[in-house]
Amino acid sequence: MLKSIFKVLKSVREFKKYAIITPLFMIGEAAVECALPLVMTNFVKILKPENSIQDLLPYFLAIIAMAIVSITCGILGGRFAAYAASGFAKNLRHDLYKKVESFSFENIDHFHASSLVTRMTTDVTNTQNSFAMTIRIVVRAPLMLVFSAIMAFVVGGNLAWIFVAAIPVIGIIFVVLARFAMGIFRRVFKKYDALNESVQENVSGMRVVKSYVREGYEDNKFSTASNNLSKEFIKAEKIVSLMTPLMNTSIHVVYIITMFFAATLIFKETQPYWGTDRDGNPVVLFNWGSLAISDMSALLTYGIQILMSIMMISMIVTMLVMSFESIRRISEVLDEEPTIKNPENPVMEVNDGSVVFDNVSFKYKKEAERYAVNNLNINIKSGEFIGIIGSTGSGKSTLVNLISRLYDTTEGRVLVGGNDVRNYDLKALRDSVAVVLQKNFLFSGTVASNMRWGNKEATDEEIVKALRVAQMSETIEATQERLNKVVEQGGANFSGGQKQRLCIARALLKNPKILILDDSTSAVDTKTDRLIRKALKNDLPDMTKIVIAQRISSIEEADQIIVLDNGEINGIGTHKQLLESNEIYREVYQSQTQKGGN
């Protein structure tokens, strides 16, 4: 656990100074808070007929000075604590983000995307809060305890032992109850999350719910779960609600005992005698023993302060323990080693666009029985046009993911430009292999800003050239804003086909040696599809093109077509060869060309 805490604390960095200054101010504030009751007691003590207002003046000044110190320390401490904690959280999120970006997909699968989001948000917030609490209160509360205890002994002498005796009792009551209740809460909160997940499902599936008229069914399901949850919450709350009364009882008991003994002591030791006030009238004066009446209230104040700081400490300890879980989850991410890393002496240049699969097998999880792709042997020459076809789950996307090394092979090796992909510098490799994914991601901005994802320094001419190959230049040039045309979030203001063509242009701007189109012309009409292929062939003859498609027409002219089935190569050849020899290919072809139906 300590290791995790130190790991996470490394992210404090430039905010360290604030984190160190804060407790100092807190000490100042705590010191004043402890000294103040004593000053006030002494002040009340000299509120006597024989003293004039001049005698009181030093006390006024002292109290005002202390209040000023306390307010200054409080404000500055509060400020620095805010800087330190928020800054720490910022750095932590930064570090996590950077780490996650370095993750391979295997790493991501290991954590699950949604859990990564929680770790970077909720867990960081929890850590931030416990950090803020630590620097503000963890130093302050024990100090208050010690100060108050010393003061109590100074004022009350042996009577202060009553408080010391009460400390462990209160501490134990609190910690036991808190641990008990937290245990229940933690369990119940898991169920609560599950309940909220079911609301999520219900909301996003509302069309299904309404179509099947399942409103009542859903309502019952929800209220049953919610009622059960409520019962458990009530159980926990009943325990928690014991906390305040028990604490109060302890304080009251201490209060009564202190008062009783203090009063007895004062009565026994104090000797009254006759004196006169300023005007010469006879008044009763007292010869106080070890404890004066006015000391009693100071003693009680310190007593309560002691008990309060004990409660504070117990509460903080409990809350810190709770945040350990978040800290552990964060350090788990920080500790994770990316499974795909740059080699030590990376090859920085990809020579050509040739791709070789040498006995490649791959499965997503070590313990998985089934290989996603199995025993692949493929030889692609630089500049070739390769088509890949196969049904859902046959391993097409897996195959191309191996080329840009999004995953490492389980067995065998993938060679690009004659070198094993594992020997390349990752950036160099991925810059030469452009992948256009089926789910096209356009970002809000302009056409030009999206295009420059491919190449930051691309000139307008280069962008137009890429758009021309992707058969998108005319559409863009026809708009008023041309390259500055706004792209809405997710590219919502473009049709599906246009989005796909923009994505192709974006990939071309990388000037890659290998272009992979993963089902990325599915929404493009056949004519434009053909024009794109033609332009790719004529304008970029040296670039290797690997095209995954559902439509036979998209890959008909390929130099080689690979038919994948269940992760294995079912056939390789040209369109003509496959039509003759490959049953699956023929079936697909027929399903797409048969007109009128059977």
Next chain:
Amino acid sequence: MPAPRIRQYAKPKKGTVARLVKSLWKNFKLELIISLVTLILSIFVNLSGSVFASMITDLLTKAIPMKMDPLADVNILTGSFDISLLGGIPLKGVNLVTLVVALGIIYLVGVLCSWTWTRTMAIVTQKYLNLFRNKMFSHMQKLPIKYFDTHQNGAIMSLYTNDIDTIRQLISQSLPNIISTGITVVGCLFVMLSFSIWMTLVVIAGTVAMFFNTKIVGGRASRFFVAQQMSIGKVEGNIEESITGLKVIKVFTHEEDSLKDFEKVNEELYKNSTAANIAGNIMMPINGNIGNFIYVIIAIIGCILYLTPGAQNLSLSGMKVVDTTTFYSALLVPFLMLSRMFTQNISNFSQQVTFVVMGTAGASRCFDLLDEVVEADDGYVTLVNIKYHEDGTFEETSERTRDYAWKHPHKADGTVTYTELKGDIVIDDIDFSYDGKKTVLKNVSVYAHPGQQIALVGATGAGKTTITNLINRFYDIADGKIRYDGININKIKKDDLRHSLGVILQDVNLFTGTVMENIRYGRLDATDEEVYEAAKIANAYDFIMRLPQGFNTMLSGDGANLSQGQRQLISIARAAVADAPVMILDEATSSIDTRTERLAQKGMDQLMKGRTTFVIAHRLSTIQNADYILVLDKGEIIERGNHESLIAEKGAYYQLYTGAVELE
């Protein structure tokens, strides 16, 4: 469809707190009364602690001088002394033991009271939240689809998580705190006034200062806490997008640039979080120390006022300052104590401001949901099972016969007529707009005769799905525009109308539960065998059997462990088990590859056989057999006919079919 509304951080409606309290009161009268009474009692007990301290002081100052008489045997523990309570009310014949015992009893009562109210309020809070949650969920089920189309899922979800939680804070902590502070403050004020009006004015002046501090600094804190909440939302959105789009980031080696983008929102969150926490952290020190300043000022003013010869005390109780000794012990000291208690309460209360602001906003949003108008349903025509007699006549039956009729009661003469369900659906020249501005459908007429297959073709946004939304009354249009077996669908009870329509949507939604439960969702009383049968029809049986636990495999996270195609097959099976007489297939097979689709198609054909079916399809190959194809463009039907006639027409359909025009 109208664009989803961004989550608004608008000002909460007026009267939100009153409404919340009212609905609490309605449900938990007894508990609230018990809580309130015990809360007030426990406050008085807490106050009595300080009063007792002054009583013991008084006892000592009375008892000690008695020791001057050497003959008297003065014993503070057992003797009998006369003291005065709060400097005025006389209390006779007490001693230390009686005082301590009395205090003990009062504290015991106090503890029992505070236990009663914290426990009762905690239980009330949980019960109320449960009630509230159930009410919200139940109400939400009745809302029209329009609500879900116009609100982001995340915003709806946050009602159940964040907003409910702020209500919990408000009820279980802020509310009792406000009441107890209010009572304490009023009580203190009264007692203070009975001591001295002038000194009380000083306290009030200090309170005004604290109020302004709370308003300015606390208001700042609340504002930035809300801003912080919004920044967290942005950061969350950014992280989510980056993780789901990590593939794109990686293939474009865009890691550094994405990090820069993230830094922007991260920095914003840092700024808001810092500002919120600074304001939150400094409010207490300021308010606490205003209390200290008040202490000093009271002492100074008190001394000046009352130590000047001939000064008169002005108080509600008419308490007279006889001499300087009584001034100190009977007036200034207890007053200083009271003033500290008063200011401490006010400053504790100021901490609740942020919670109250956030809680009110949360409650207001939840009430907004409850105020949404539920789906209207004036239908009275119901769907019943019928049994045919040999002579072709039929009668209503309660068993499942798979033959249906519409039961049509006539209010005027009290008779009931039955219309056989045939699946004849007529849409007569409709215009429709979701928002009253942008026309989505224009002059659309569709005639679906029993058993016919009607295909709707057209680009995204052409209005295909809108037509099906109108048939199952997710959205309503004017009377008589759509007729089902000759009956105006607005007269048919919505539930029964939807029971008669089997819908398969492009976006598959599965629920946490087993595969079996998910398919059975279509018809809750379906037997296991019927579920297997439906899975076979959808061509899903084989892959389900290959899952780790077959039909008992748990699906979670919307079936995340299945491929998109597999999820679609399950959705088809779900419709198959529902066995509705009319089918609507909205891009039901879009995620299945052509080869698997051919297999699924057989099942679909079986599903459509003899049933009136509306098919929306992306791949034209799947609708070639349709009896009637309607081509939609910008909300208008531009062509209609069957595949052969439309091909021969060489119009829009022909262009789509030959791939000359992009679909989507």
